[in-house]
Amino acid sequence: MSAKDFFHNAVRLALEKDGWLVTDDPLYFRLTALVKIRIDLGAEKLIGAEKDNQKIAVEVKSFIGLSAISEFHTAIGQFLNYRLALEQEDYERVLYLAISKDIHQEFFTDTFIQNVLERYNIKLLVFDIQKEEIVLWKH
Amino acid sequence: MSAKDFFHNAVRLALEKDGWLVTDDPLYFRLTALVKIRIDLGAEKLIGAEKDNQKIAVEVKSFIGLSAISEFHTAIGQFLNYRLALEQEDYERVLYLAISKDIHQEFFTDTFIQNVLERYNIKLLVFDIQKEEIVLWKH
Numbered sequence: 001m002s003a004k005d006f007f008h009n010a011v012r013l014a015l016e017k018d019g020w021l022v023t024d025d026p027l028y029f030r031l032t033a034l035v036k037i038r039i040d041l042g043a044e045k046l047i048g049a050e051k052d053n054q055k056i057a058v059e060v061k062s063f064i065g066l067s068a069i070s071e072f073h074t075a076i077g078q079f080l081n082y083r084l085a086l087e088q089e090d091y092e093r094v095l096y097l098a099i100s101k102d103i104h105q106e107f108f109t110d111t112f113i114q115n116v117l118e119r120y121n122i123k124l125l126v127f128d129i130q131k132e133e134i135v136l137w138k139h
Numbered sequence: 140m141s142a143k144d145f146f147h148n149a150v151r152l153a154l155e156k157d158g159w160l161v162t163d164d165p166l167y168f169r170l171t172a173l174v175k176i177r178i179d180l181g182a183e184k185l186i187g188a189e190k191d192n193q194k195i196a197v198e199v200k201s202f203i204g205l206s207a208i209s210e211f212h213t214a215i216g217q218f219l220n221y222r223l224a225l226e227q228e229d230y231e232r233v234l235y236l237a238i239s240k241d242i243h244q245e246f247f248t249d250t251f252i253q254n255v256l257e258r259y260n261i262k263l264l265v266f267d268i269q270k271e272e273i274v275l276w277k278h
Contacts, residue, residue, distance in 0.1 A: 031208065031251050069170065074209075077216030081255055088254075112170050115227075116220055 007062040008045065011098045011125070013132040015049050015058070024048030027057050031085045046082065048093070055093040057086060058125060063103040072113065079122055098125040101135055146201040147184065150237045150264070152271040154188050154197070163187030166196050170224045185221065187232070194232040196225060197264060202242040211252065218261060237264040240274055 001009070012022055026045030047058040059082060061075045075097060083095045099108065104126045107113060117124070117138075126136035140148070151161055165184030186197040198221060200214045214236060222234045238247065243265045246252060256263070256277075265275035 070213075073216035073220055074213045075216065076220060077212035077214065080219070080259065081212055081215060084255055084258060085251065112224065116223060119223060120219065 003062055003064050004060075007098075007100070007129065008047070008060050010129050010132045011058060011060045011127055012047055014127045014134045015047065017132065018051075018134050020049040020051045020056075022047060022049050029082075029085060029089050031081065046095075055090070057082070057093050057095045058098050059095065060098040063099065063107065068103070068107050072107075072116075076116060076120065076122070080120060094123065096123045096125040096137075098127060100129045101126055102129075104136070142201055142203050143199075146237075146239070146268065147186070147199050149268050149271045150197060150199045150266055151186055153266045153273045154186065156271065157190075157273050159188040159190045159195075161186060161188050168221075168224060168228050170220065185234075194229070196221070196232050196234045197237050198234065199237045202238065202246065207242070207246050211246075211255075215255060215259065215261070219259060233262065235262045235264040235276075237266060239268045240265055241268075243275070 012025060015022060025047050027048035029046075047060070049056050049058065059075070059079055061071065063071050063075075065071050079095065079097050086093055086095055104124070108117070108124070116122070124136070124138040125134060126138070127133065128135050151164060154161060164186050166187035168185075186199070188195050188197065198214070198218055200210065202210050202214075204210050218234065218236050225232055225234055243263070247256070247263070255261070263275070263277040264273060265277070266272065267274050
């Protein structure tokens with residue numbers, strides 16, 4: 001199993017432990033006719049889930065590459081683009097960025113990173129990769 | 140010369156032909172103390188230029204990789220993060236995303252891409268890579 005799949009599956013299990021029904025794995029939607037055939041190249045697959053009439057989409061980022069800041073650029077761009085596409089297609093579904101407890105403590109506590117999250121209203125789901133449990137929601 | 144450097148140099152020459160004084164190549168600024176040592180890993184270097192009391196920073200993107208949409212995610216995240224960092228350090232300097240005429244015609248005319256540019260107020264500088272000339276500014 002690739003590291004990307006390992007993180008993806010841990011988040012899926014964590015959501016289920018938290019009482020969410022995983023309805024779409026992966027969640028398909030299209031950005032646009034022009035780019036739909038290219039959407040999956042290199043991108044993480046989203047998880048769609050529901051609980052108590054709430055619908056969410058979850059973008060899982062492992063941050064296990066060489067450069068956390070480079071991965072952060074990509075994560076933010078992907079998040080904002082996906083959120084805009086979801087607004088047009090499925091406006092009730094709220095998008096979350098899922099990151100591990102470790103990267104949250106080591107990197108997301110940085111002032112600049114927090115400014116970005118606040119400016120663009122990025123919602124976080126923080127999970128424990130070992131316990132496969134959600135430890136924090138930042139709405 | 141790498142493809143990245145080739146595009147970077149073409150934009151620098153195009154700016155000079157357009158009467159800009161290139162003051163910083165690369166333009167250094169820091170995102171934050173935590174991440175400054177990692178800023179250059181994989182990221183394009185910015186060009187700083189001035190003309191008639193205007194100061195700009197230019198992020199050059201080649202879009203010559205396998206997946207234009209993946210590069211677009213990264214370009215948007217990097218642009219928005221750099222713009223936020225510039226606001227804090229050098230608020231007069233306006234950030235532009237430089238792309239070639241070809242990718243502008245083939246990819247940036249897409250409705251979804253245009254929605255993203257409008258939503259996040261992404262300013263474009265479109266250049267002709269062969270002629271090393273600026274063909275369009277989108278402010």
